[in-house]
Amino acid sequence: MTQRPRVSVVIPVWNGKESLPELRARLAKALDASTAAYELLFVDDGSVDGSFALIETLARDHGTVRGISLLRNYGQHAALLAGVRHARYEIVVTMDDDLQHRPEDVPALIQALDDDDVDLVYGVSKNDEHGLFRNVASRITKASMASAVGQDMARAATAFRAFRRELRAAFEGASDPFVSLDVLLSWATTRIAVRETAMAPRKHGRSGYTFRALVRHALNMLTGYSLVPLRLVTTMGFGLALFGVIVLAFVLIRYFVSGSTIPGFPFLASIVALFAGAQLFALGVLGEYLGRMHFRSMQRPAYAIRKVVGDRREGEAPDAADR
Known part of the structure; x- marks a missing residue:
């Protein structure tokens, strides 16, 4: 990049309290050296382990941390949508809260946006840290997504993404309770690339994506976005x-x-x-x-926000310039 970018990192959190301090520290180290400015947006998706209390502490101690608490558990993609809509900077990165997506790989994803002249980059890992049934369900989900969006590139979709903030304009009014961020992004662009990244072993807790949950997500995409x-x-x-x-x-x-x-x-x-x-x-x-x-x-919302913490006033919604 000709100049260092400003980056918003959106991280959905579900009972991820144990990994958050290390995740914040490693992201800060990676982004301090590669960005002009950054923010870490932790979106608590109805955790019951005190994750949001820790996020509030991190937001008080570190000016780059912001937090959003949802009223209940809406699912990973709804939490991502909430975070993406609150992101202030021109590049948005999404990743999991469990440290399997390595913070050190974030600068490479951001750089790939310009190197490949694309709008969306997925970080794809060749080493699999999941079990057989989870991998099968993941393949079913990606095949369903490819059918839903009509792009074979969708088979490479992962939760580790970097994209340009202006893609949000394509799904400003999206409020479907069965939301899929990857499908929404496909409405905005076909300029997509992949970068190989490493998948680290999971250190804490267990994944909320079971075989059953992934199959249900695949069915939601097929019936929600596809004929x-x-x-x-x-x-x-x-x-x-x-x-x-x-x-x-x-x-x-x-x-x-x-x-x-x-x-x-x-x-x-x-x-x-x-x-x-x-x-x-x-x-x-x-x-x-x-x-x-x-x-x-019935106009059910994709999510509802309980509280916002960070450098805005608590509870303040993003203004028009930040949408």
Whole structure:
């Protein structure tokens, strides 16, 4: 970069109290030498271990620390959205609170924005620190995201990102309770790059992303941002109709050629069960879309903020210039 950037680092926190002091110290060391100014925005997503009390202490002791406390646990992506909307500086970095994303890799992600002339950079690790089921679920989630956004690059998406703040303009009014930050970012740009980073072993606690949670997130993306399930149902319906025509032709040909028939009840029962199952599946998919339309019509917010601490007055919302 021709001049050192100003950077906002957004970190969603969920029961991450033990890792926060080290995370802040390592980020400060990495960013002091590589940025003109920076802020660390810790977004507490309904922690029950006293994380926000520690964030308040860090904000009092360090002028670069700001904190946001959400009213309850809304999920990682909702917490990220809250932090991104409060970010003041032109480059925004997101990372986890568990020290698996190395703070020392943040300057390289920021530099890649200019080196590759892109708007969004993902830090991708080749070494996996998760179990088999978590990795499988992660791949399902990324495949779902690629289908939702129509970009194969989405398969490289991770929680370790650096992007230009102006991308926020594409999702200013987004308030869907089933939010995905990566999908929102894909609305703003297709200029995306990846950088290889290291994944450190987890030091404290355990991940809130279980196999079940990741699969649920994948389904949220497919039904919330994609027409793939509806197209799948359409294709399935066409395939079953074609299958029915073929079976009918087979029965008629067999009857006219050899005079034999297929035993009635077992054959009829199997065909009815097949088509009834397909219809119920199709109704389930349509019901999922209708349910999401219902939730959106209720205008449920993606998140609600209890408190903001840091260099603003406590509870103050970002002004128009900071959006």
